[in-house]
Amino acid sequence: xxxxxxxxxxxxxxxxxxxxxxxxxxxxxxxxxxxxxxxxxxxxxxxxxxxxxxxxxxxxxxxxxxxxxxxxxxxxxxxxxxxxxxxxxxxxxxxxxxxxxxxxxxxxxxxxxxxxxxxxxxxxxxxxxxxxxxxxxxxxxxxxxxxxxxxxxxxxxxxxxxxxxxxxxxxxxxxxxxxxxxxxxxxxxxxxxxxxxxxxxxxxxxxxxxxxxxxxxxxxxxxxxxxxxxxxxxxxxxxxxxxxxxxxxxxxxxxxxxxxxxxxxxx
Numbered sequence: 001x002x003x004x005x006x007x008x009x010x011x012x013x014x015x016x017x018x019x020x021x022x023x024x025x026x027x028x029x030x031x032x033x034x035x036x037x038x039x040x041x042x043x044x045x046x047x048x049x050x051x052x053x054x055x056x057x058x059x060x061x062x063x064x065x066x067x068x069x070x071x072x073x074x075x076x077x078x079x080x081x082x083x084x085x086x087x088x089x090x091x092x093x094x095x096x097x098x099x100x101x102x103x104x105x106x107x108x109x110x111x112x113x114x115x116x117x118x119x120x121x122x123x124x125x126x127x128x129x130x131x132x133x134x135x136x137x138x139x140x141x142x143x144x145x146x147x148x149x150x151x152x153x154x155x156x157x158x159x160x161x162x163x164x165x166x167x168x169x170x171x172x173x174x175x176x177x178x179x180x181x182x183x184x185x186x187x188x189x190x191x192x193x194x195x196x197x198x199x200x201x202x203x204x205x206x207x208x209x210x211x212x213x214x215x216x217x218x219x220x221x222x223x224x225x226x227x228x229x230x231x232x233x234x235x236x237x238x239x240x241x242x243x244x245x246x247x248x249x250x251x252x253x254x255x256x257x258x259x260x261x262x263x264x265x266x267x
Contacts, residue, residue, distance in 0.1 A: 022239060029232040036227060047233040057234060060218035067129065067214060068197040071136035075193045076186055078137070079144025084178075086145075087152045098145075105142045112139060113203040120207060127209025135207045136197040143196055144189035151185035152178075184252055191249045195242065 028036055032044035051057045086098055104112055116135040117126060125131030155178065163173040201216035208217060215234065222231050 025232050026236050026239070028229050029236045031229045031232075034228060036229060036232070047229045050230050051233045051237070057215070057218065057230075060213050060215045063212055064198055064215040067132050067136055067212070068194045070129075070133045071140050071197045072190050072194040074133070074137045075140035075144050076190050079141045079189060079193075080148050080182070080186060082141070083145050083148040083152055083182075086149055098149075101145050102142045104139045109139065109200070109202045113206040116203060117206045126207055127212065129212055132204065132208045132212050132214075135203045136200060139200065139203070140193035140196050143192035144186065147185040147189045147192075148182055151182040155181050184255060187252045188249055191245050191252070195245055199238075199242075 027040065028038075029047055030043045030045065031037075031040040032042035032046065033040060082101055086094055086101075089097075113135070116131075116138065120126050120131040120135065123131075125134070159177050159181075160173050163177045164170075168176065199216060200214070201220050204212070204214045204217040205220065208214065213221075215238070219231055219234055222228070
């Protein structure tokens with residue numbers, strides 16, 4: 001029993017450590033003052049009107065959504081193809097390729113940003129949407145490879161063999177047998193990939209130009225120029241958006257687990 005109390009106390013401390021900064025930021029977004037001060041002079045929605053009605057912030061939000069959606073779409077295709085290849089290829093070469101594909105999750109993002117800049121600069125792709133999307137795809141692909149690869153490894157290989165024995169071509173086998181089983185994993189990976197692209201600021205600082213300023217980069221610029229409660233309003237919007245993505249991911253995973261149980265026990 002004492003160990004259980006210590007365990008729950010430790011969990012409470014960790015949870016408080018994570019949530020207290022958020023609890024301090026969110027109320028400031030409703031401040032009627034022009035500075036980040038406690039106690040607040042009053043409550044107001046003026047900063048949300050400034051963010052949602054201002055061209056600067058909405059343009060940055062649009063850039064983040066466009067770049068995130070494009071990077072997610074490309075990473076889902078590339079990550080799924082990579083996972084399919086890794087499940088069919090064994091040995092040290094496959095292990096090395098897997099390590100290379102997952103390295104963006106391990107390597108510090110500043111190194112990826114610098115490498116992306118030196119790779120894209122000779123191609124004249126810096127300060128372009130194409131270059132920023134390609135750089136975000138690099139950090140997004142591993143988030144697709146991991147869940148899809150896991151789903152493929154858990155899938156019964158006899159299903160594909162049975163389809164082939166019935167005369168199905170490899171394409172038909174993939175679209176009718178393999179793909180339905182990994183769609184939930186692809187959806188989960190897509191959510192993670194979009195979140196990785198949407199939250200990035202380091203790559204955007206080095207690769208993006210003035211016309212590709214994303215929401216996190218605009219927030220970083222605001223921190224250097226003038227700190228106002230508008231930043232806390234943007235942060236609150238991003239917190240709500242990230243929480244919605246997390247809840248959506250949990251719903252997708254629950255549906256996938258329920259579908260797997262139904263396939264395992266049809267009765």
